[in-house]
Amino acid sequence: MESIKDKVVVITGASSGMGAATARKLIALGAKVVLAARREDQLKTMVSQLGDNAMYVTTDVSKRTDVDNLIKQAIARFGHIDVLWNNAGIMPISFFEEGLVEEWDRMIDINIKGVLYGINAVLPHMLQRGQGHILATSSVGGIKTSPGIGVYSGTKFAVKAIMETLREEVAQTIKVTTVFPGATQSELGHDITSPKIKALYGNLKNMPKMDEDAIADAVIYVISQPGNVTINDVVLRPLGQTR
Template identity: 40%
Template sequence: MTTDMSGTVVAITGASSGIGEATARLLAARGARLVLGARRGDRLRALVESLAAAGPATAAAAATAGEPAAAADAIAVYAETDVRRRDDVANLVRLAQTHYGRLDVLISNAGIGPVSPLDDLRVDEWDAMIDVNLKGVLHGIAAALPVFRAQGRGHFVTVASTAAYRIVPTMAVYAATKTAVRVLTEGLRQEAGEHVRVTTVSPGFVATPFAEASSNREVRADLLAARDRIAIPPESVAGAIAYAIGQPPEVDVNEIVIRPTAQA
């Protein structure tokens, strides 16, 4: 494994907070060049500026997919990206190509979890989880796979969840989307061939805004209490992602499950 990722071009969805932000900071510290996507452009701009200030003496690039790219030595560029929209994800991959000349890794991290009992009938939230958690990953595959084939190399890293392994009340739809992601990425791995790597990282309870997403007051309170009691920091998951990326090209780490020691 190498901790030096100098020049590795990595695109990250859901990069404005939580696991995505922690991963961006870790990979930037190891020399990677980043293409960051999320819906909150203000948060992305602040992150890019922070990365530039913390890193080598290179100018930050506050570039968007529709604007001219900044200097190619910039630590990071960004594009406002809603993974529910296929064109947005395609634009993010295109930004990597136009700005850095290639894309080495796509980290599909964007996800939402407005969990609730099925009896709540929050159908719009069910639809949103399917659109973001599953279709968003498919949009990433559609955008990056042709690029990786043309380059003769590439790496898909997808953030799933331990909900794909253990289903609990209130999380049926969320768990269904994450189980589907595990199935999808395993199928991708089998079809990828010898030059494209595929990694699925399934975190357990992480100290992110996930617990705040539920619109059911009781569920939200329970999740917040559990988060405060046992959650691991997003930097722990970022380290797992960096581990998979840092393997030699002939080594494909297919699945990583990472959870708090206290989590059942």
């Protein structure tokens, strides 16, 4: 295993959930962490708790200029970037017949374009250095779909395709990893507006869920691999989750 100490790691979607859990563990291991999210108040609180090896950049990943600025600020502060984890995502799932097109657009903007903007912003820097690691969060919904998650699942299948193609293009120098989490305790899905989905998930409150620390531990394991080893796909489900 390679030491995490002094690695510079940029995480989007870092103000809560698995992004925040991973940031805390990385700081404890001596990494330098750049936290990115839209909610500045939460980012400020986190950085005040994490100390001098952490910084934040308020970032809306659906805006290319925001993502470009994130990468520039990270390099300006720490000199380089070892790891970028494109983790930001939303999950306002609904049935097609409900026609919540604005929510579809928002998922495409954040879940797909956010990943593309991250790759575009950091890849020239990593190629110039001749090393680096890019991760992105897909979902088990990016492996198998089901009724009610069609657009969300489509965005996560897209992430899978984007990352696999990126892996093949840069396999000689850059590590590429896609993370496929199952159900977690995360607030992802808090923005669901569909009455039908709310009714469905109201009956699933006791469904198996993972603690975010499980994903954090897996991500840290991935980025701790020796320089000549790359883990390309990580699939995690809570015990009992069948899909």
